[in-house]
Amino acid sequence: MSTFKQEPHKLLLIPGPIEVTDEVLYANAYPPVAHTSADFIPIFGDSIRLTRELLYSSDAQIFLIAGSGTLGWDQVSSNLIEPGEEVLVLNSGYFGDSFSDCLKTYGAKVDEIRADFGAAVSKSDLEKALLAKKYKAVAFTHVDTSTGVLSDAKMVGETVKAISPDSLVILDGVCSVASEEIRMDDWSIDAVISASQKGLGAPPGLSIVAVSQAALKVSATRKTPVTSYYASWKRWLPIMNAYESGKPMYFATPPVNLIRAYHTSLKQITRAAPSLADRFKLHKEASQRVKDAVAELGLKQVPTDPYYAANGMSAVYLPDGLGVADLVPRLAQRDVVITGGLHKDYKDKYFRIGHMGVTAVNPERGDLDKLIAALKDSVREAIASKKLQSRTENKRTTQVRPRPYLRTTSARL
């Protein structure tokens, strides 16, 4: 057991990257090893197996590749979709826009169902779209980090397979894996895209993608070549299979330190207390605590229906008259880092807080206590300062406004 303790730092409560445990950070600092070494192969193989377990899948193919969450979009767009094929995107915010852009980059013809700001796409709208046209795939953002909206992944998977069984269901889980339950096999999800830096509790830099065997077959039997070199599953599949069966194989150097850190986090998530089921419960409880505290301050959530509010993050409207710059730096002064809005039409109207991973599952750390205290003080201080500012401005305007008799006087002079 190491005695390593990370440097004192501001509490990182944005919706990713998040706080990581000392053990994870220490693993990341392990001297680099050869990616083909006997030390490293079981770590990689185990990471594949534990990722599968986390997603409640018996046989999904896991790809662990150096890159950020965005690389997951490139992987599914380039491997699963051929130019000219129709894809339906259920758009609940900024990340839906980007996912569409990525799909179009690889030649997909994209239709979108755009939910109102703060809402998720409804079952009836999805059904209507599926009945109107045949889609190669339906893609959606499980938690859109820009709005804190949680889509109903089970409903999406089941609805798509009921109406259009051959359509692939692609879930962007960058902001949901390990903070929201995802039952890949039971819910008929064909691809889950994620990244190391959010609920998965490791530093950024690892793209994590899980693909059903059916989707893998679709990619293997495509008619046109994959138009990406680095993201091609044909190149990565033998590497993943080799590592999983305990053998080394090279295509491009894996981020050995990051995989060690990810492996450490996966073991904490799947092998240590709390259990996976309890982890999801603790995320719900932590989320409710933050949402209750926000409500006590008289502030409103961006998600319009609590059923569609994420459990790993909150998006909250600022008090009237305040902008992001009035609040976020005040929390930073109290050593708590949160962030502003991201949706292009509303970004200065709301702020976002991440409450994933250790922050949610380890109450002894006191992260939520610190956050809630800092939030209360900062909101009150920002409101008081705004009031003072407007009183001073009013006074100044009253003072400088020339009174009629003075104007007459000066005119005479």
Ligand SMILES: Cc1ncc(COP(=O)(O)O)c(C=O)c1O
């Ligand atoms: C839902 C979602 N999808 C995709 C991404 C892109 O991931 P990355 O920034 O790691 O490339 C993000 C990033 O925050 C995200 O929140």
